[in-house]
Amino acid sequence: MKKAFFTMFFLLIIAGNASASELIDVINTFQADKRALRNTYTLRESQEFYKRFTTFYENWREKIKASEEMGYGPHIYGLLGTRYFLRDALGIAAGINEFSRQSDMFYMANYAQTINVIGAIKTTKTDSWLESTGLVLKLYREKFGSQPIAVSGSPEPLDVAATLTQDGKYLTLSVINATHQNYDLNLKGIADKLVENGASYIISGTDDMAYNDEQHKNRISIKENANSLSIAAVSAGIY
16 A cells, blocks of 8 residues: 655745745755655665655755754744745645655645744734735645646756646646846746746745735735746746
8 A cells, every 4th residue: 555654844934034045045955855865765665764864854844943944033923923935835836746756645734823823814993914824825736736747957057847737738847036136947848838828926025024914914915917927036827
């Protein structure tokens, strides 16, 4: 019987208070370490494979906990009522990418405490709005496909994951740019077709410390655009 194990969501909280450049360095290091390990243990259903990857994720979890640079934001909304920034949204999107790529091992991943307490939705007595992290969950639930397909090449420093929709009719790309400069995404053989026929849904802001609050609920928002493979700085999007 196929086994499953869980990562304690370290990729979902990896953004914290790290700068965008630190975030992409951490993500790239994690991906390189994981890729090297997967190349070593090619028999994915073996006991040794699961044992070694469990240790791998536990070690990375400890690295994240030990980093003083990666804590929660200010508790504006009560105990652990954390404010989330755009950089946190990029971390959530990177986690979703990773879960998609590893969906042969994951059946389900849960997001705890949706409202206020470390939540993606914040409320007052009379109002509510989506945090940057909530916008990612909303966008990816609505637009990201459910059938992962392999991405080859070296898209770094961009984080790229690809899926097909459940009916197989549409290709969707999740692209995260955690740096402070724009990048062009080069897709061999299909770039022109995507630009001509596709659409893009982008979460971005003025900088990686932008956030939504009661007075500015849409400082960070989802913007639908004509498709472009020029990937905006500090952004997460579905193409």
